[in-house]
Amino acid sequence: MTSTETFPINSLDVPRFVGIPTFMRLPQRAEAEGTDVSVIGMPSDNGSPFRTGARFGPNAIRSMSAMLRPISPYRDGIDVFRTLQCADLGDAPVVPGYMPATLEAIQLFFDRVVATGAVTIGLGGDHGCSIAELRSVAKRHGPVSVLHFDSHSDTWDKYFAGERHSAGTPFRRGVEEGLINPEQSIQIGLRGSLFVPSDVTQSIDLGYDVVTWDEWSAMGSHSLINRIVKRLSNSPVFISFDLDVVDPAFAPGVQTPEAGGPSASEVLMLLRRLPALPIVGADIVEVNPLYDGPGQITALLAATVALEIIANIAAGRRERSIGQPSD
DSSP states (O other), rough: OOOOGGGGOTTTTSSEEEEEEEGGGBBOOOOOOSSSSSEEOOOOOOOOSSSSOGGGGGHHHHHHHTOOOEEEEETTEEEEEHHEOOOOEEEOOTTTTTTTHHHHHHHHHHHHHHHTTTTTEEEEEEEEGGHHHHHHHHHHOOOOOOEEESSOOOOOBBBBTTTTOOOTOOOHHHHHHBBBBBGOOEEEEEEOOHHHHHHHHHHHHTTTTTHHHHHHHHHHHHHHHHHHHHHTTTTTTEEEEEGGGSOOTTTBBBBBSSSSSOOOHHHHHHHSSOOOOOEEEEEEEEEGGGGGTTTTTHHHHHHHHHHHHHHHHHHHHHHHHHHOOOO
């Protein structure tokens, strides 16, 4: 059991609207030592090719995460904060308007955290931030398998005047830099109109498996989970969840909405049914509260996705402690 100082504030004792927001009301720490999971904000939208505002995503997610509770009924009632030591480390530094400098600053912050052995959960911020996280994680674990939820491939080469880093490029750069093992990675949820016919096949050419939303819808979650597990092959896993994978009816507050797609219930069902994975890092990105509704449903969904990923990590910890997988 973890020490009481790692527990979040109990919302049965202290109302949710009291206090400075941290992720799920966890303690905020300056350092990652002693934590199993560290939550880190990445308040940058330097890489956004359309709507700006994702820089405000991390704190929107934190604010709505106060609605969440620590016990997962989808993982045999596991209490994630009595299984894992977790803390909110605040935000990585960024340099507004300067993408390369921002990526360097984010990476240096993550380097210090990853070096302690903690699993990092990045809260974005645009998807361009992911390459900085991948550089840190791969430095410790080697090339990772990526489980990438998105309505777009994010494997384009360049944007605008030859810019090589944006929200649309991290999963090409990650392969080129040797951070990602594409033959053990999978992108799911892609859909919509294209710039050119190769927008989807460019990922396949890089080595990724790709499951479009049409394919996901046709095969169902059970078959997709089997495909995901087979593809990841028990190697270190990085999960990257772009909120625009969800139909904008359920997640309107994103940078690049794409009509049609899975509901909030469908994506959460998939996450909750995934077996425990060897997760070494994750991010939840592209939350843009400037376009969210007054109920902040996109931020709430992003916080819930983050909790489901942490619950998966906790389930893995429990399995290792008892020496067998849980149902």
